[in-house]
Amino acid sequence: MQQVEDVVIVGAGISGLTTALGLHRLGIRSLVLESFDTLRITGFALGIWTNAWRALDAIGVGDHLRQQHHTVVGVEFRNVVFSRISGLQMFKVSYKAKGKHGDHEVRCVKRKLLLEALASELPSGTIRFSSKVVSIEESGYFKLVHLADGTILKAKVLVGCDGVNSVVAKWLGFKPPVFTGRSAIRGCAEFKSSHEFDPMLMQYLGNGVRSGTVPCDDKNVYWFFSWSPSSQEKELEGNPAQLKQYMLSKLGKVSDEVRAVVENTNLDAFISSPLRYGHPWELLWGNISKGTVCVAGDALHPMTPDIAQGGCAALEDGVVLARCLGEALLKNRRQEIRNEGEQGKEEYKMIERGLNKYASERKWRSFDLISAAYVVGFIQEAHGKIMTFLRNKFFTPILAGLLLKKADYDCGKLRSS
Template identity: 45%
Template sequence: MVTEMTEDIVIVGAGIAGLATAVGLHRVGLGCRVLERAQELRTTGAALMLFPNAWRALETLNVAHKLTPFYAPFKTASFTSLSARRTQKVPLLGITVSEKLGLRSVHRKALLEALAEELPPSTIRLGSRLSSIEQSPGESLITLHLEDGTRVKTKVLIGCDGNRSLVAQWMGMSEPINSGRSAIRGLSVYPDGHDIDHEMVQFLGDGVRAGYIPINKKHVYWFVIRTAHPVDEEIWKSPKLIKQDVTDRVAKDWPKEYREVVEHSDLDTLTQAPLFFRSPLSLLFGNLSRGSVTVAGDALHPMTSDIGQGGCTALEDAVVLARNLSLALRKNGKIEFDHKAIEEGLRKYGNERRWRSAALIAYAYLSGWVQSQPWRLVKMFRDKICYGLMFNRFVDLVDYNSGELPSFKLA
């Protein structure tokens, strides 16, 4: 027997973008259903950097206060050229806007749980893998077909299902591009505590950028971003092989302190994956919504991780989307799911996110290109100019306020 459901708003994916968007909609009185393909909330993973733009969005969602007391902001960063063995210390001037908005490294699990706790218990439907999307000509409702046979009809569909988004494909958005680089990420655990200074530490080599970032006194987040290697695919599915590859091959000649951090890795947190990005031009000139369907997070703007903005911009999306949709649907103090109003709200959301998303994708890609090239002049620019003079200019791009949510609740 086929199960059928009807919802006002459906969000596909319970990652950062999906949960934050659900919280934003909940704040303005719009109920929604979140469909998550996994059998449990995917709280596995290492950590992510949250810049001031992310903290402003989390404050708007009324979630920031649950995280800031447990994560200290960074005041400095160090960048070491592996070829020149020269280290630069860079004060994080603009990024440390305040103790409340300062740059922090946060457990991904803690962020997801903080968001999920703000939703009514029945919001997230686990084990709901989307297989296809259907909308008949002239029909306003969208029908989602799940792999378990369930059919879900909805008035609004929001895809937060990652850079291989089925929703984005249905909308006709361009396919993400493989950057030719991959990222390894892990979380190192020190049960008795560590004595690592609380600062961002990065190492720059030929075709590689790596670093470690203390989260607290017991956990350190580390990463390697490098040109993809032919053996990568053979080890991606084995955390043990990933760790061994980093210590024995990738970081063999790197400073001892980096390898020591990797040696403390919790194997359950180790991941390796290729880095994708969407063409900025496709965002500037393409449609970011199709009728009553749109996307957010990596489904909208997959980008390389060189400027640490993937999760941050997903939080921005959540605020902007909830605001534009709720304002469009407000009629005489009540919410009315008029199809034209839905389209207008999603169109305004797309227009507000278009230029910013394209700019961040381009900046991330160019930043990664500069950091990974072996050419001497590029390395001189990177080592002497990029970090010494331009790092805090980057703050002007990422220090963004996604705005407030209207103080409106359903009658």
């Protein structure tokens, strides 16, 4: 039995839920398919920068999340070998911190709270859990979405927000993301009483690794650690206790407070995840959209976390996609079509134009972010003496400004003015 749906979104992550909520705000129903039996909250927390707050405000959940998370006032880079500051940027003080779209706003947001805030605003039944997509095929103006349980959904629009291993991206012809040779460990330490961390994003460079801390609120501090494990070091990945000790040994000259954050984190957080990225040039000649199918979020722009824009860009995607798709679907509702055959054809063309518009808007933005993240990550974790000297002397002092520059972007409102 086939079930007909106007818009099917694969993946209840950041981009999928943002797209669904954006469409809901415009009066358009969608169905979100999630392969897990609940919202996936792995990742602990993520930096939400100025561009992402604009997207959250566009869909009406920004203020709710602001009340739960502290403002980050600046970013500081330290060399852990010599224990000295190599770069500093205060977001509200320096004239450089004011972007063309206004003052910057940065907070570290718990992933669980972000996803719950998005999901709680959706109508009941929008998200269908335990719904794994196994294949996609075409049927006239529709796409047939086959689920693992045997269900077949007949969709007018199919949106892939299903991450780096996206089934929809594969259908569109995207190649799988490639391994960078680097991996990351992330966690969040919860204190019984208020911690003593300043509201700063602290990044520590040296010893061939990059680590950092940033407070989320009064009691929670998020931390990260990225490295390029040798074949011998990769054996540690199966032993969280050894991985934790290795990480502590590589932190270098950091404060006791930073060490305490890692030491107080539960062992189940010590999982080393490979960092992957998509070749940015694929976006230039690949199919971000094809007919009535498109991709968003990590399915569109898998990138390394080095400029903290993966989740932010996913929020941008959701707003832009909802706007472009909404324009097409709402316009179709207003038109008077003579017969059912003509209606299907016209609707298909309108949706196709809407998704092409979305792809055009997101192509260069995604290309820029993927490329910048890869280059920044390569430089920050370079081992050689020359690269280390250049990084400490020239690159790190301007990196904070680069982070602000990439965040100085406005994806616009849900409705075109």
